[in-house]
Amino acid sequence: MSRFLELIYEGRVFTIWAYKKETGEVPVIERLEKMAIKYQVKFGALFSQLGNEGKIYNETKFKHLTGTDKIFEFKVDNARILSFFFSGRRVILTHCFVKKSSKTPRNEIKLAEKTKKEFEQRSF
Numbered sequence: 027m028s029r030f031l032e033l034i035y036e037g038r039v040f041t042i043w044a045y046k047k048e049t050g051e052v053p054v055i056e057r058l059e060k061m062a063i064k065y066q067v068k069f070g071a072l073f074s075q076l077g078n079e080g081k082i083y084n085e086t087k088f089k090h091l092t093g094t095d096k097i098f099e100f101k102v103d104n105a106r107i108l109s110f111f112f113s114g115r116r117v118i119l120t121h122c123f124v125k126k127s128s129k130t131p132r133n134e135i136k137l138a139e140k141t142k143k144e145f146e147q148r149s150f
Contacts, residue, residue, distance in 0.1 A: 030148055034119065035070070037077020040111075044119045045141055048148075054107055057122035061105060068102040076117065091130060097138045099130060106130065108138035118145060 031043040032052050044054045058066060075082055082088035091097045091108075100107040100119075107122045120141040123134055 030145060031116075031118065035073040035077045037074065037079075039080035040077045040115050040117050042073045042077055042117045042119065045121075045145055053121040054119040058107070061122075065102050065105050069100060069105075069107060072100050072102070091135060094135055095139045095142060097135060097142070106134070108134065110138070110142045112145070112149075118142070 030046055032046050032055065033041070034044050034055075035042040044052045046052050058069065072082060072087055076088065086101060088098065088100050091099055096110055097120075098109050098111070098117075100109065104125045105122065106125050108120045109117050110120070112118050120138040121134075123131075125131070
């Protein structure tokens with residue numbers, strides 16, 4: 027599994043992984059590392075909360091994107107990390123971006139859905 031994923035956080039309830047492209051690139055990590063430390067710390071706290079507690083009740087921090095193929099979004103200020111749940115109590119992070127409008131851009135959602143489909147095909 028590690029050739030498709032990079033471990034981000036191992037919690038009691040969920041393990042958080044970053045999707046790794048066939049080229050070896052890990053888009054979410056590459057983008058997150060370029061962000062200010064405060065964003066990295068806040069996202070780390072959200073990963074820890076979801077990983078250990080299994081739920082983030084505050085929808086201003088984590089929520090399902092309605093109308094999507096089970097895509098969820100971690101939210102810190104205007105920064106977003108899109109993700110999906112996978113068997114074995116895994117959460118897969120697809121990519122990270124900075125939101126410039128009130129709605130999550132459709133192209134970002136499509137990218138997450140494409141990544142999810144690629145991952146599911148590579149995993150079976």
